[in-house]
Amino acid sequence: MKKDSKIYIAGHRGMVGSAIWRKLSAEGYTNLLGKTSKELDLRNQQAVNTFFESEKPEVVIDAAARVGGILANNDYPYQFLMENLQIQNNLIDFSHKFDVEKFIFLGSSCIYPKHAPQPLKEEYLLTDSLEPTNEWYAIAKIAGVKACEAIRKQFEKDYVSLMPTNLYGSHDNFDLQTSHVLPAMIRKFHEAKENSEPVELWGSGSPMREFLFVDDLADAVWFALENELPENLYNVGTGTDLTIRELAELIQKITAHTGEIIWDNTKPDGTPRKLMNVDKLKNEGWTASTPLKEGIRKTYQWFLESKNGYKQVKI
Numbered sequence: 001m002k003k004d005s006k007i008y009i010a011g012h013r014g015m016v017g018s019a020i021w022r023k024l025s026a027e028g029y030t031n032l033l034g035k036t037s038k039e040l041d042l043r044n045q046q047a048v049n050t051f052f053e054s055e056k057p058e059v060v061i062d063a064a065a066r067v068g069g070i071l072a073n074n075d076y077p078y079q080f081l082m083e084n085l086q087i088q089n090n091l092i093d094f095s096h097k098f099d100v101e102k103f104i105f106l107g108s109s110c111i112y113p114k115h116a117p118q119p120l121k122e123e124y125l126l127t128d129s130l131e132p133t134n135e136w137y138a139i140a141k142i143a144g145v146k147a148c149e150a151i152r153k154q155f156e157k158d159y160v161s162l163m164p165t166n167l168y169g170s171h172d173n174f175d176l177q178t179s180h181v182l183p184a185m186i187r188k189f190h191e192a193k194e195n196s197e198p199v200e201l202w203g204s205g206s207p208m209r210e211f212l213f214v215d216d217l218a219d220a221v222w223f224a225l226e227n228e229l230p231e232n233l234y235n236v237g238t239g240t241d242l243t244i245r246e247l248a249e250l251i252q253k254i255t256a257h258t259g260e261i262i263w264d265n266t267k268p269d270g271t272p273r274k275l276m277n278v279d280k281l282k283n284e285g286w287t288a289s290t291p292l293k294e295g296i297r298k299t300y301q302w303f304l305e306s307k308n309g310y311k312q313v314k315i
């Protein structure tokens with residue numbers, strides 16, 4: 001890949017997009033292109049057509065999506081299904097039509113069946129039914145994987161899908177209703193620590209999750225950019241997981257909260273476990289490098305420095 005290739009990072013202000021932007025800038029890429037959703041609504045087919053016609057990017061990285069935690073996914077199924085289909089269909093189709101040579105699609109580990117064997121291999125896709133709290137989002141992501149696979153198969157283009165596990169890091173969403181668990185815990189423990197107030201968390205604490213630091217994901221995207229990967233679908237994770245209760249205890253320690261933890265069993269647990277098998281990308285030469293504790297410390301530091309200027313996504 002040439003350092004002055006025109007690379008459009010869709011969703012460049014998000015947690016993932018901004019990490020990719022930082023990584024590619026640090027690696028010497030000089031021709032990065034980004035548009036906010038106000039400047040370019042990717043759900044609007046005509047607007048996306050005009051954008052591709054005038055900008056003609058050579059590479060597209062799709063980090064734009066309607067994203068949220070378990071409750072947001074469960075409460076807004078239509079937005080999570082339809083907005084993601086619209087955004088990715090426009091990006092993939094116009095990339096194909098305007099001869100974008102490389103396309104990197106980002107999905108999610110929730111594409112795999114709820115009760116698939118663990119750790120999850122890429123080949124388990126579409127072998128059983130999905131987790132109901134996020135099947136709408138998962139179906140959109142599966143359609144994105146398949147669209148890229150179809151282009152790859154029919155036109156032999158380098159369109160590839162990366163499936164990240166649960167991510168965290170700077171520029172995450174810290175809204176307590178719509179966020180994922182890790183930023184929610186950082187904020188809840190931090191806000192409760194002054195008076196040692198109790199912290200209320202969702203579900204039973206027994207589900208297991210794997211967490212990848214977003215700068216490691218950006219490193220994997222850079223790896224996929226620089227190397228032509230031979231297949232269409234690759235998991236991106238650390239290969240290790242822990243229970244939500246263990247995560248809570250870890251974040252409680254890092255934030256120095258000393259109060260009680262209360263589990264709200266009226267909130268959903270979601271899928272019991274979704275540990276990624278990361279051998280396929282490892283065999284190509286990529287592995288994650290940031291230990292969970294270090295990544296959480298960095299994220300908490302970023303949260304403290306952002307002085308309540310952190311992002312809170314409303315739907």
Ligand SMILES: NC(=O)C1=CN([C@@H]2O[C@H](COP(=O)(O)OP(=O)(O)OC[C@H]3O[C@@H](n4cnc5c(N)ncnc54)[C@H](OP(=O)(O)O)[C@@H]3O)[C@@H](O)[C@H]2O)C=CC1
Binds near residue numbers: 041107
């Ligand atoms: N967060 C996680 O744990 C995981 C995320 N992923 C995937 O990574 C990708 C990025 O997620 P993440 O960075 O966390 O999400 P964020 O919510 O932080 O960022 C999403 C970005 O998408 C852009 N966007 C949303 N809707 C539109 C639209 N209609 N038109 C144009 N831009 C739009 C937003 O742009 P703007 O800011 O300008 O409004 C925003 O910057 C997604 O594909 C997600 O599925 C995968 C696995 C886990």
Ligand SMILES: C[C@H]1O[C@H](OP(=O)(O)OP(=O)(O)OC[C@H]2O[C@@H](n3cnc4c(=O)[nH]c(N)nc43)[C@H](O)[C@@H]2O)[C@@H](O)[C@@H](O)C1=O
Binds near residue numbers: 180185267
């Ligand atoms: C990335 C991934 O993210 C989503 O899936 P999820 O992993 O289930 O999401 P989550 O991070 O919101 O929750 C993980 C676990 O943690 C528990 N939990 C405890 N306390 C809080 C809490 O305070 N907030 C949240 N959000 N969860 C909490 C919560 O009950 C659950 O058991 C998908 O929608 C899907 O779209 C997707 O791709």
